[in-house]
Amino acid sequence: MAQTEPVHIGEDRLVIHNLVKRDPSAGFAEDVRKGLSFEPKRLLPKYFYDELGSLLFDAICLLPEYYLKRAENEIIERYADEIVSSVDGHKTLLEMGSGSASKTKLIVEALLSMQDDLLFIPVDISASALESSSRILLQSFPRLRIEAYAADYFDSLSALSAKQRGRTLALFLGSNISNFGRDEAPAFLRALRRVLREGDALLLGADLKKDRSVLEPAYDDALGVTAAFNLNLLARVNRELDGDFNLPAFKHHAFYNEEIGRVEIYVESTRPQTVTIGKLGIEVHFSAGERIHTENSYKYDLTGIAQMATETGFSCTRTWLDSQERFSSNLLLAV
Numbered sequence: 001m002a003q004t005e006p007v008h009i010g011e012d013r014l015v016i017h018n019l020v021k022r023d024p025s026a027g028f029a030e031d032v033r034k035g036l037s038f039e040p041k042r043l044l045p046k047y048f049y050d051e052l053g054s055l056l057f058d059a060i061c062l063l064p065e066y067y068l069k070r071a072e073n074e075i076i077e078r079y080a081d082e083i084v085s086s087v088d089g090h091k092t093l094l095e096m097g098s099g100s101a102s103k104t105k106l107i108v109e110a111l112l113s114m115q116d117d118l119l120f121i122p123v124d125i126s127a128s129a130l131e132s133s134s135r136i137l138l139q140s141f142p143r144l145r146i147e148a149y150a151a152d153y154f155d156s157l158s159a160l161s162a163k164q165r166g167r168t169l170a171l172f173l174g175s176n177i178s179n180f181g182r183d184e185a186p187a188f189l190r191a192l193r194r195v196l197r198e199g200d201a202l203l204l205g206a207d208l209k210k211d212r213s214v215l216e217p218a219y220d221d222a223l224g225v226t227a228a229f230n231l232n233l234l235a236r237v238n239r240e241l242d243g244d245f246n247l248p249a250f251k252h253h254a255f256y257n258e259e260i261g262r263v264e265i266y267v268e269s270t271r272p273q274t275v276t277i278g279k280l281g282i283e284v285h286f287s288a289g290e291r292i293h294t295e296n297s298y299k300y301d302l303t304g305i306a307q308m309a310t311e312t313g314f315s316c317t318r319t320w321l322d323s324q325e326r327f328s329s330n331l332l333l334a335v
């Protein structure tokens with residue numbers, strides 16, 4: 001893991017630890033090489049979030065089809081005071097995969113109505129999203145300090161484990177948990193639990209199983225923004241690894257695999273073709289209709305969430321739903 005000196009910005013209310021800075025494309029290059037040699041081919045969803053990808057995700061959140069953001073926002077807007085009161089004492093706020101932190105703002109506001117000051121520790125693989133969201137939060141909240149980590153979740157957890165913190169409320173919003181497989185999600189929660197102490201809590205946002213007529217448009221909108229977000233992964237390979245993916249020769253494909261309980265997302269080659277990736281010194285062959293698996297979005301039910309909490313050192317003490325019961329916000333107490 002690359003570790004650089006933390007950067008202090010402004011009046012020292014913002015410190016950014018950039019754990020990916022020294023060689024930002026090293027992990028990407030190796031993972032692209034590996035992923036494109038697999039059968040079937042795959043690329044990891046964490047690589048969606050370069051600067052353009054993060055902005056495209058913010059645009060997805062504005063789409064009528066992408067109900068997840070509005071549903072979770074409705075819950076947090078309504079219950080922020082209850083959520084923060086569920087954890088005793090003067091709290092530090094930690095967030096994994098914070099992105100634009102727009103819903104976090106509501107939690108920060110609720111915390112600052114109960115305590116004099118607040119330390120917020122956001123973690124995100126996208127340094128650009130982290131810096132812009134941090135600056136916006138600091139402008140709105142003069143009593144807030146931010147110690148941010150531009151890092152992969154697991155790298156940040158090893159850096160965080162050494163730190164002494166007060167009582168911690170952790171957030172994992174936006175159903176980020178959905179990108180983990182059925183075994184990976186508990187592994188992540190266990191790793192997060194190890195940096196928390198008994199009595200700390202995690203607010204876990206998890207999207208719920210529902211009819212494909214709602215799920216599929218959320219990942220394949222009429223305007224094509226999700227398609228652009230997905231294809232940007234190929235564009236990123238072109239930009240950073242000297243690739244020659246011909247974007248119009250690939251298309252976005254998303255469908256709900258009901259048996260497994262996940263939306264599966266692919267880019268599909270529309271014809272036989274060969275792609276060269278200069279910096280990797282490789283040629284990759286595609287047949288017509290061949291797909292690269294770029295993302296899974298696992299859907300949950302409330303029993304499954306409670307069970308996963310129990311298996312990973314938490315107890316699910318409260319669940320809040322939006323008015324259409326599409327999305328769940330779960331308070332997991334570290335036990």
Ligand SMILES: C[S@@+](CC[C@H](N)C(=O)[O-])C[C@H]1O[C@@H](n2cnc3c(N)ncnc32)[C@H](O)[C@@H]1O
Nearest residue numbers: 046049097098099124125126151152153173174
């Ligand atoms: C679906 S977006 C959700 C953003 C925000 N939590 C929300 O609810 O609007 C996922 C966020 O997690 C970040 N992310 C994805 N994979 C990551 C990883 N492996 N490590 C750290 N951050 C990651 C992305 O950069 C992005 O900001």
